Amino acid sequence: MVLRRSIVKLVIGLALLTHAANLLIFVTGRINTQMPPIIGKNEDILLPPFADPIPQALILTAIVISFGLTAFAIVLIKRTYKQTGNEDLDDLNTTDKIDKL
């Protein structure tokens, strides 16, 4: 999606990418069920095996950040479309042309 020429599809692609990264953390973070990280009645310290709570914290932070990024990107493409009257990424290349700035 990121490689499509339409700027709207670009933003959708970016949003999907950030979700993919979150899922990756989720999967690599040793997921298991039925093993909450809670210290039992007769124990002093947390004994393994337990589900790791940190990936959730990481993903939560990352979701908030990607939400902000996506919101910004949507406003940005709206402004870009208004200014340039163009939604084709291949035509947004005036800054690459020599002597054009």
Added chain:
Amino acid sequence: MIEFLIILPVIIHFFTGAVLIATMKSRDISRTISLASAFLLLVSSLILFAVVWLSGIKVLYVGSWKAPFGISFIADIFSVSMLVMTAVMLILVTIYSFASIDSGREKYGFWVFLQFMIMGVCGSFLTGDIFNLFVWFEVMLMSSFVLIALGNEKFQLEGAVKYVTINVISSVLFLSAVGILYGLTGSLNMADLSGKIKLVENKYLINIAALFFLTSFGIKAAIFPLFFWLPASYPTPPIPVTSIFSALLTKVGVFALIRIFTIVFIHNVPFTHGILLALAGLTMVTGVLGAAAQFEFRRILAFHIVSQIGYLLLGLGLFTLNGLAATVFFFFHIMLAKTNLFFISGIVNRIYGSYDLNRLGGIYKNHPFISIMFMISAGSLAGIPPFPGFWAKLFVIKAAFESHYYFIGAVAILVSILTLYSMLKIWNEAFWKNIEHPDTKEEKLTNKFGWYVPVIIVSVLMILISVFPEHVYIISQKASEQILNSAVYIKNVIGK
């Protein structure tokens, strides 16, 4: 109590940023607060520098959670000297913006986002936790997105779309790498990771994580072959924004590379650092060749950012004491020289209304002073003695020869000559050439103080470095000793 100083740079900019939101509509108050906070940063980072210089690495455990469980902030000589440079750059850009930024941008939050961006930069320099590093990167990037798009000009928005897209992709890669690394080791603290990585059996996955980091930071630092976004987006915003970006953002990328590849990924030096060395050479050459084809003041300079990043990487790729010392020295030189060149291009544009070398000419005849300032920075960038760039390049090339990497050393010399070529091109076309100006009218500078003072300060600093290179080199060498001696760093952080 002294540990509190470590977090102070971040706190200063967080609060000034917050206060500036309230005073956004009042130009004078915003300007005063911004300048005051820049000076506060300078003072606090100088004190921190003195403390770290005298008593070694300082660590702050946020919320008193000992490493590796909580987030730790770490000040060593390298990160603190980068902080001092950040403070100097912020002061200069703030003064320069007084004269050159337009009131529309000021009203819509230029100062606010400048402060938040510096907060992100300071945080990335200080943190000792890779996920925290990711968060600081995002703080810095979000603010830089706003700064690059602020003003709603057509070129700016086009540049911003590219800049945002490439940076989001780079962040995703970074996050994935953090995820993989956490899955393998169960830790996020850099010092802790360094020990745990040696215990991981799946070496291939570690290499993959290392390359994810390399790609992600490589995009931010604009190394070959990931630099193409930089010349497309950096020249589009106004000059103060371009100059603070070129002084800090790509450098933070290189800084993160140095941190990660000297503390975490040192399990397989021939593999990872061999790649870094090859990329360094390619970055230098492509950057300088790209610049040779350009005829626009800012675009030439933007391509030179890419080329100089190659030199910074070269020292890391060598992975020797002298190599890293040269890199640190190069940081000092490049931040000053590059910013000054952008400042001067802004002044030239203000007087003649153009960045196009074909339309400029005869500046030397009318404005000899500004031409001499240009000569100092351009000479430094190209590596002409006695300017700081000469010393920086000398140390880099010497370190390469000492490690018997003759080819890459020769490439560095060749690139240096090509840099001289494109600096001379600007000089000949814009400053030396005699042309009549039928289509460009000359304008008087309205606020001479704001335009000239930053340029003069940078030039004086550069002359100081060229007269006393040995003092700066001693700082660089100490910093490099600390970087290479990661055992001391780990001991300080984890405490065993």
